[in-house]
Amino acid sequence: xxxxxxxxxxxxxxxxxxxxxxxxxxxxxxxxxxxxxxxxxxxxxxxxxxxxxxxxxxxxxxxxxxxxxxxxxxxxxxxxxxxxxxxxxxxxxxxxxxxxxxxxxxxxxxxxxxxxxxxxxxxxxxxxxxxxxxxxxxxxxxxxxxxxxxxxxxxxxxxxxxxxxxxxxxxxxxxxxxxxxxxxxxxxxxxxxxxxxxxxxxxxxxxxxxxxxxxxxxxxxxxxxxxxxxxxxxxxxxxxxxxxxxxxxxxxxxxxxxxxxxxxxxxxxxxxxxxxxxxxxxxxxxxxxxxxxxxxxxxxxxxxxxxxxxxxxxxxxxxxxxxxxxxxxxxxxxxxxxxxxxxxxxxxxxxxxxxxxxxxxxxxxxxxxxxxxxxxxxxxxxxxxxxxxxxxxxxxxxxxxxxxxxxxxx
Numbered sequence: 001x002x003x004x005x006x007x008x009x010x011x012x013x014x015x016x017x018x019x020x021x022x023x024x025x026x027x028x029x030x031x032x033x034x035x036x037x038x039x040x041x042x043x044x045x046x047x048x049x050x051x052x053x054x055x056x057x058x059x060x061x062x063x064x065x066x067x068x069x070x071x072x073x074x075x076x077x078x079x080x081x082x083x084x085x086x087x088x089x090x091x092x093x094x095x096x097x098x099x100x101x102x103x104x105x106x107x108x109x110x111x112x113x114x115x116x117x118x119x120x121x122x123x124x125x126x127x128x129x130x131x132x133x134x135x136x137x138x139x140x141x142x143x144x145x146x147x148x149x150x151x152x153x154x155x156x157x158x159x160x161x162x163x164x165x166x167x168x169x170x171x172x173x174x175x176x177x178x179x180x181x182x183x184x185x186x187x188x189x190x191x192x193x194x195x196x197x198x199x200x201x202x203x204x205x206x207x208x209x210x211x212x213x214x215x216x217x218x219x220x221x222x223x224x225x226x227x228x229x230x231x232x233x234x235x236x237x238x239x240x241x242x243x244x245x246x247x248x249x250x251x252x253x254x255x256x257x258x259x260x261x262x263x264x265x266x267x268x269x270x271x272x273x274x275x276x277x278x279x280x281x282x283x284x285x286x287x288x289x290x291x292x293x294x295x296x297x298x299x300x301x302x303x304x305x306x307x308x309x310x311x312x313x314x315x316x317x318x319x320x321x322x323x324x325x326x327x328x329x330x331x332x333x334x335x336x337x338x339x340x341x342x343x344x345x346x347x348x349x350x351x352x353x354x355x356x357x358x359x360x361x362x363x364x365x366x367x368x369x370x371x372x373x374x375x376x377x378x379x380x381x382x383x384x385x386x387x388x389x390x391x392x393x394x395x396x397x398x399x400x401x402x403x404x405x406x407x408x409x410x
Contacts, residue, residue, distance in 0.1 A: 015089055016117040021193075025088035025114075026161040027107065029131075031097025034071040035126050035180055040092040043202070054194045059084045063107040082110045082288035086400040090120045090189070093127035094182065097149050098392065107135040121173050122189070128175045132156040136173050143168045145178030154270055163274065164214060176375040183208055225235055233271060245289050245305050250276045285321050288314060292330040299326045391400055 015021060024044040028037055041364060045058035062068060062078035069075055085091055091114050095102060113135045115121050123131040128144040131137050135158040144152050149163030162168065167176035167185040169192075176185035187210065191199035196210075203210040236257045240248075253276060254264035268276040284306045291302045303314035318326050 001002045007038075014118050016240075017119060018086060019089050019114075019119055019185065020057070020087060021089040022055070023057045023059060023088045024090045024092060025080075025085045026092045026094060027061050027063045027082075027111075028068055028076065028094070029063045029103070029107075030066075030068040030070075032095040035179060036095040036127075037070065039095075039124065039182040040094055040122075040186055043190070044092075045334055046203055048202065051205050053190070053198055053205070059088060059225070059338070061085055064104050068234050080352055082106055085114050086117075087118075088114065088119055090122060092122040092124065092186075094124045095131045096126045096130045099126055099129050099148050103130045103133050115172065118172075119237070120189075122185065123173075123175045124185065125178045126174065128152060129155075131173065131175065132159055132371060140170045140173060141168050142170070142173075142175040143177050145177060149274075150271060152275075157270060184212055187211070233267060241283060241373070244284055245309050247307050247309060250328065282309060282321065283318050285314075285317055288290070288318060289322075289329070290324060292326055302326065376410050 009274045015245060024040065025041045026037075026044070029256050041058065041060065044056040045060075047055050049055050052390070058079050059080050060086050061080045061082060061234060065083065066077050067075040068078065091111060093111070102173065107130070111131070111214070115134075115136055121131060121136055123129075123144075125141075125145050128137065128142055129148075132142070132155070133151060137156065139158055139160075141160045141162060142152070143149070143162050143165040146163040148276050149161050152159060153161040163177075165177065166181040167187065167188060174185060174189070176182050184207065187203055187208075190202055200210045236253050239256060240253060251261055257264055257267075259267065266278055268274075268279070274282075288306045288308075291297055292299075293307060295302075297305065298315065300311045303311040306314065308317070310313040315325055318324070318329070322329060
């Protein structure tokens with residue numbers, strides 16, 4: 001997007017007179033998990049001006065009649081109702097109680113009205129389902145918890161769901177992955193509003209990294225999405241998982257499903273939230289992780305046992321997904337594994353602490369496209385994308401900032 005077109009968009013998106021940029025409304029529903037619900041309350045609701053963090057004004061709004069019941073049977077009473085959203089420049093939906101049930105119509109109307117009047121709308125984790133139900137994600141890139149991404153993609157096919165990202169900034173609508181990724185996105189909002197020093201000060205107070213590298217790839221598992229269980233493609237997916245050690249491509253899977261490649265691609269994405277080629281590559285990398293953790297096979301042998309055509313292909317995809325070489329991943333895993341016991345996989349790259357200079361524009365809001373860590377939203381996944389920015393690197397091309405774990409739409 002050019003500077004001129006961005007300026008025009010900003011003019012159209014100007015906040016209405018009754019809304020204030022420093023006012024953040026958090027929309028809570030009964031049945032929502034308390035951890036996700038508390039994240040924006042902690043970030044935007046506590047006065048930390050003594051630590052150099054600019055103050056926001058927080059409005060906690062009930063999205064339905066109370067009391068609101070949450071994790072552990074706790075009951076909450078929101079001090080404001082939906083009418084208070086009319087004063088907010090940012091509206092955050094931290095969670096939704098059920099990905100299979102529709103949110104209240106009154107809450108959806110309030111979100112649409114806020115967006116039309118220039119407010120920034122944020123969905124954390126399953127809060128993305130509320131934004132999608134309001135139609136605010138149509139034609140946009142978005143993310144959510146990797147476990148729920150297939151459901152979001154299937155239920156709202158016009159949304160470009162990318163389950164690899166920690167968060168997606170599409171200018172006036174932002175979404176994040178599960179739980180801790182909500183902290184990442186809230187820190188990003190503070191960084192966008194007040195610069196890197198303010199975000200860094202807040203991160204220190206919260207005792208979290210200012211910005212995490214990588215995305216959700218390392219957390220994906222091999223389980224089939226619930227939605228695919230009774231679908232004819234389930235057999236094809238199960239076969240692929242059992243034969244990852246063999247060299248086959250998407251055309252092979254399409255043939256097993258008795259579909260053309262184009263039909264198979266479309267059907268597969270509607271069920272899983274990703275393109276079949278990238279799904280296959282992700283599963284091969286996950287299998288490589290397991291072999292690196294549990295066997296003494298060389299990297300060349302691991303590549304062959306995971307269906308990669310060469311060790312070079314394994315190294316390229318492994319680094320793109322996990323930010324590390326296979327050898328470094330194995331070394332870090334073994335170095336940190338307790339004697340006599342197993343340990344969860346660890347990230348081998350250091351947490352990202354370098355940030356762009358204060359005021360560096362990010363994504364559509366600043367009028368220039370941030371270099372995405374993933375492919376364009378129309379394809380969800382594409383193999384072989386060049387590395388735009390290495391996790392752990394301090395160097396970001398001027399004018400094209402890259403935020404690890406974050407994708408901004410072009």
